[in-house]
Amino acid sequence: MRADAKKNYDQLLAVARDVFTEQGADASLRDVARRAGVGLGTLYRHFPTREALLEALLRSSFDALAARAQGLEASGAPDDALLAWLREIIAFTHGHRGVIAPMMNAIEDENSALHASCVSLRAAGAALLARAQAEGHARADLDGAALFDLIAALAWLREQPSHAPRADHLFNVIASAILVDRRRADDSDSGRGTSGNG
Amino acid sequence: MRADAKKNYDQLLAVARDVFTEQGADASLRDVARRAGVGLGTLYRHFPTREALLEALLRSSFDALAARAQGLEASGAPDDALLAWLREIIAFTHGHRGVIAPMMNAIEDENSALHASCVSLRAAGAALLARAQAEGHARADLDGAALFDLIAALAWLREQPSHAPRADHLFNVIASAILVDRRRADDSDSGRGTSGNG
DNA sequence: ACCTGAACACCGTTCAAGT
DNA sequence: ACCTGAACACCGTTCAAGT
Numbered sequence: 001m002r003a004d005a006k007k008n009y010d011q012l013l014a015v016a017r018d019v020f021t022e023q024g025a026d027a028s029l030r031d032v033a034r035r036a037g038v039g040l041g042t043l044y045r046h047f048p049t050r051e052a053l054l055e056a057l058l059r060s061s062f063d064a065l066a067a068r069a070q071g072l073e074a075s076g077a078p079d080d081a082l083l084a085w086l087r088e089i090i091a092f093t094h095g096h097r098g099v100i101a102p103m104m105n106a107i108e109d110e111n112s113a114l115h116a117s118c119v120s121l122r123a124a125g126a127a128l129l130a131r132a133q134a135e136g137h138a139r140a141d142l143d144g145a146a147l148f149d150l151i152a153a154l155a156w157l158r159e160q161p162s163h164a165p166r167a168d169h170l171f172n173v174i175a176s177a178i179l180v181d182r183r184r185a186d187d188s189d190s191g192r193g194t195s196g197n198g
Numbered sequence: 199m200r201a202d203a204k205k206n207y208d209q210l211l212a213v214a215r216d217v218f219t220e221q222g223a224d225a226s227l228r229d230v231a232r233r234a235g236v237g238l239g240t241l242y243r244h245f246p247t248r249e250a251l252l253e254a255l256l257r258s259s260f261d262a263l264a265a266r267a268q269g270l271e272a273s274g275a276p277d278d279a280l281l282a283w284l285r286e287i288i289a290f291t292h293g294h295r296g297v298i299a300p301m302m303n304a305i306e307d308e309n310s311a312l313h314a315s316c317v318s319l320r321a322a323g324a325a326l327l328a329r330a331q332a333e334g335h336a337r338a339d340l341d342g343a344a345l346f347d348l349i350a351a352l353a354w355l356r357e358q359p360s361h362a363p364r365a366d367h368l369f370n371v372i373a374s375a376i377l378v379d380r381r382r383a384d385d386s387d388s389g390r391g392t393s394g395n396g
Numbered sequence: 397a398c399c400t401g402a403a404c405a406c407c408g409t410t411c412a413a414g415t
Numbered sequence: 416a417c418c419t420g421a422a423c424a425c426c427g428t429t430c431a432a433g434t
Contacts, residue, residue: 005398028426039400044428108360139371149361149368153351162306163347170347173337177375203417226407237419242409 009046011036016053025054025098051102052113058096062117065089069124079137079179082128086151086175089121093155100155107148122148129178138179150174207244209234214251223252223296249300250311256294260315263287267322277335277377280326284349284373287319291353298353305346320346327376336377348372 001009015036019027029050033043047053068088072081093100106114107122126144133140154174157163163170199207213234217225227248231241245251266286270279291298304312305320324342331338352372355361361368 002397008399029428030426040428041401041430042399045398050427104358104360141367142371146364146368146371149355149358149364150371152358152361153355153368156354157347157351160302160347160350162302163350166344166347169339170344170351173340173344173348173375174372177371200416206418227409228407238409239411239420240418243417248408 005046008036008038008042012038012043012046012053013056016057020054020057020096020098025050025096025102027098029053049113051106054099054102055113055117058099059117061092061096062121065092066120066124069128073127073131077137078128078132078135082125082132082138083175083179085125085128086154086178087171089125089151090154090158090171093151094158097159100152100159104152118148125151132179136180139177142178147178150178203244206234206236206240210236210241210244210251211255214255218252218255218294218296223248223294223300225296227251247311249304252297252300253311253315256297257315259290259294260319263290264318264322267326271325271329275335276326276330276333280323280330280336281373281377283323283326284352284376285369287323287349288352288356288369291349292356295357298350298357302350316346323349330377334378337375340376345376348376 012032016032019032019035023031029043030040032053033040036043043053047056065085065088069085072085075081093103102112102114103118106112107118109115122144125147129138129142129144129147132138133142154171157170158167210230214230217230217233221229227241228238230251231238234241241251245254263283263286267283270283273279291301300310300312301316304310305316307313320342323345327336327340327342327345330336331340352369355368356365
């Protein structure tokens with residue numbers, strides 16, 4: 001890559017990181033180009049789709065999450081490992097608002113720039129799930145795809161402002177649906193008041 | 199309302215029903231006005247926000263769902279009643295793609311035209327939930343707001359094409375998380391193959 | 397080899413001008 | 416009292432023209 005191209009590429013990534021953090025992963029690409037001081041065509045040259053930009057931005061995080069799953073596979077109780085990883089991936093998506101929708105689209109779209117990352121994450125989760133199942137700690141009728149669905153649903157829910165006060169609680173509810181003999185999980189959260197039933 | 203206004207109002211609703219069915223609740227309002235043969239300002243006069251249009255379009259369905267909950271309250275086992283109602287509300291949102299996001303926004307926004315409908319639905323679900331809890335058939339640590347969150351999460355998931363083959367299955371998984379002593383529910387669905395773990 | 401930004405085809409929303 | 420559509424401020428995406 002030519003030096004000026006490299007500079008633009010890096011600048012676009014840095015600005016996109018800021019803009020997406022502020023406004024979510026569906027922020028205006030025009031705005032990204034503008035704030036990067038770069039022509040709109042330059043953005044599209046380096047990142048032909050929004051997914052390509054997201055992939056470049058989040059690649060290292062995806063890799064870290066997959067590696068983390070592998071690390072957890074060799075440590076501690078299978079159900080604890082699965083639970084810990086679920087917490088991490090939900091924390092990740094929560095820190096990257098708007099990213100779960102393109103991830104969910106990408107999981108079955110081989111042409112998406114996010115496809116490989118999502119497939120890796122699904123496989124990482126599937127391995128943790130399989131280990132928990134092998135020891136009877138997780139529902140036997142789930143697979144990696146179902147786990148990915150549940151993660152996506154939780155991640156989307158976590159993005160909804162009205163849900164915020166119950167985020168920890170509902171995480172545990174879903175976790176309890178995945179795990180067996182552990183229906184109450186570590187469910188010692190507060191913040192779920194008695195009000196709110198209209 | 200003047201006769202011509204009434205005609206435009208009805209025409210807009212009829213066209214919006216078609217357009218939203220085809221393209222989802224986030225379809226272009228310009229397109230609705232265009233296909234209704236009406237000026238864009240006329241649409242905004244009758245329906246100042248997209249939520250107002252949705253509310254007018256779905257009011258009778260919301261009422262029916264709330265009434266249905268009341269009917270179910272007086273019939274059969276509390277857990278069956280809750281489960282049946284959950285199925286109905288998920289079927290409803292599935293038939294109205296894109297409606298769950300504005301509903302989730304509206305639940306805590308008193309200025310939204312959808313607010314009252316959503317609050318009614320939450321209350322209807324809360325009553326069914328409370329009855330199931332009273333007989334020990336549902337997790338005691340849930341309330342109407344949590345149930346609404348779970349419904350929204352399931353509804354969003356149901357909108358994702360990649361999730362479609364597991365829709366029935368994951369409905370039962372979540373249902374099992376809500377109900378107690380019934381972890382496997384009516385979970386006799388097929389269609390969750392062994393593939394898909396990348 | 398790479399960059400630029402005008403051009404095109406869209407949006408949502410407002411509001412002056414009409415009937 | 417109601418309707419219209421231009422106007423404004425945005426999008427995503429493409430591509431001829433430049434360096």
